[in-house]
Amino acid sequence: MKKIFLIFTLTIFLYSCDTQVSSEPAEIGFTILQDGQRSTITAGPASASEVWLEYITAHNERDIEKIKSLNADDITVWGPSGEFISGTEDHIAFLENWFENNNPRWAPMWFINNTGENPENNQVNDYVTSGNQLTLNVDGQDIEVYQVNDAAIKDGKVQFFYVYQQQRAVSSEE
Numbered sequence: 001m002k003k004i005f006l007i008f009t010l011t012i013f014l015y016s017c018d019t020q021v022s023s024e025p026a027e028i029g030f031t032i033l034q035d036g037q038r039s040t041i042t043a044g045p046a047s048a049s050e051v052w053l054e055y056i057t058a059h060n061e062r063d064i065e066k067i068k069s070l071n072a073d074d075i076t077v078w079g080p081s082g083e084f085i086s087g088t089e090d091h092i093a094f095l096e097n098w099f100e101n102n103n104p105r106w107a108p109m110w111f112i113n114n115t116g117e118n119p120e121n122n123q124v125n126d127y128v129t130s131g132n133q134l135t136l137n138v139d140g141q142d143i144e145v146y147q148v149n150d151a152a153i154k155d156g157k158v159q160f161f162y163v164y165q166q167q168r169a170v171s172s173e174e
Contacts, residue, residue, distance in 0.1 A: 029114070042115050045115070047126070048128040052153065055151075056106050056108055058070065067091075078161075107133040125153070128151050130151075145165050147165045
């Protein structure tokens with residue numbers, strides 16, 4: 001009886017360890033394309049977050065040359081207040097003014113990577129969405145805002161990104 005129980009236990013143990021591992025990236029959502037069709041969004045490579053973190057670090061260090069090297073030549077940026085910036089030269093001019101007038105400082109909080117099809121041009125890109133606390137100097141006072149950035153990364157370059165921003169209300173308990 002002990003032998004049968006041991007064989008049964010060993011069989012169950014070995015069978016439960018036989019898991020199938022897929023080499024396909026995990027599907028995490030979908031994009032709705034202009035024609036109404038769905039396109040799968042999959043988990044993306046960690047390298048997208050590494051490029052974006054390097055990009056944020058270059059901004060914090062005011063390393064204009066590093067920012068230029070990470071920008072795609074035709075980078076586009078959509079800012080939180082309706083700003084639209086096209087091309088590296090315009091982007092750098094915007095940043096130099098912003099650095100001087102508002103001294104922005106980012107504190108990255110989280111990153112999520114995905115790969116998907118851009119509904120506007122049907123190109124497949126790696127994307128990173130990140131959350132950051134941003135400190136700005138406005139009229140001599142530091143304020144904190146929270147940003148979510150959606151960035152397309154291709155071949156180690158930032159192709160485009162969107163910035164969404166919220167200024168948090170001060171708690172009545174403070």
